[in-house]
Amino acid sequence: MIEELEALLKTPATKLDFTNNQVDFMLKNIGNTNPYIRDNLVYTLFTTGFMNNTFTLVQQEHIIDYFFNNDLLLKDILAPQNDYVFTRSFSALLGGILLECDDDTNIFNDTQRKDLFKWSIQYLNLENDYRGFVPDKGWAHAIAHGSDFLGSSLSHTKFQLSNVNDLFITLQKVINRLETPFLDNEEARLASAFKLGVQAENISVEDFINGIQYVDKELWQQYDAAKLNTCYRLYAWIHILQHWLIFFANDTKIKTIIKQKLDYYYNKMGYIF
Structure with a gap:
């Protein structure tokens, strides 16, 4: 089967022709180590x-049926670190692919689409395996892949969310679980997901600014220079703000509030005199 898939890789994209056995093998090996x-x-x-x-x-x-019926995104998600992170993380990537395809060709019914939107938030709410590159097994990168999945939701033309605050509560939870620094550019992927939501007008500028204020307050209130984990969390937040400063360089309203936050932290840390 490996040789068959390798042959498909060499086939021009528009001439690809999958057998059912090949598709089954691919589904069963989404999280292969x-x-x-x-x-x-x-x-x-x-x-x-x-x-x-x-x-x-x-x-x-x-x-689609396999994705929905096999609980791939949440497989063993509350357990200690294990190899199911690869199943979850690469299922999140597949979820993003499916949503992007749906945005073009409507491959989902309304219920399936709403479930995927909900799961893209739920996944980041629950994922606690923050490993990036795992020796001998490659990239787990669950937070980055989950962010990509969220970005595919937030940029979707049919995205709906009754309470935008849930997005920022999720972001705060992701940051608040940090016990060591992010190592593999996860902050950029998180920042990008929210940028896509604002760009698609699925997050209003007002809601985005309110969300920034909420997360900033939560993380600053818990910050204690004597506790390294709170330092790592604040640094991750600063990195996200820095990415947003670039992403929203042409949006004066958003840029102004972000710059205020960053100037405050730079002053606190002695970078501005």
Whole structure:
């Protein structure tokens, strides 16, 4: 089967033709701990297949049913660190691919779409495995992949959320679980997800600014220079603000509030005299 998938990688994207057995193998190996199988073969072929509409309708429905019926995103999510993080993390990436495809061709019904929107937030609410690169097993990168999934939700033309505050509560929870610094650019991926939401007008500028105020207050109130984990959390927040300063360089209202926050922290840390 590996050789068959390798042959598909060499096939022009528009001429891809998957067998049902190949699709089944890919689904069962979403979280394979072999990074070559998981990243180079399975994830790459799912992306290419959906972006070029080369799965048959039956195969597409089978992939969607498998995704929804096998609890891939939340598999063992409350347990101590284990290899199921690869299943969850790469299912989050697949969820993002499916949402992007749906945005173009409506592959979901309304219930499925709403479930995916909800799960993209729930996943980041619950994921507690913050490992980036795992020796011999490759990238877990759950927070980054979960952020990509959230970004696909927030940028979707049919995205709906009754309470935008839930997004910022989720962001605060992600940061608040840090016991060591982020190492692999997770802050940029988190910042990007929210930027996509504002860009798509699924998060209003007013709600975004209120969300910044909420997270900032929560993290600053708990900050204690004698407790390293609170330092790491505040530093992660500062990095997110720095990314937003770039992302929203042309939005005066957002840029002003972010710059105020950053200037305050730079003063506190002695960078501005």
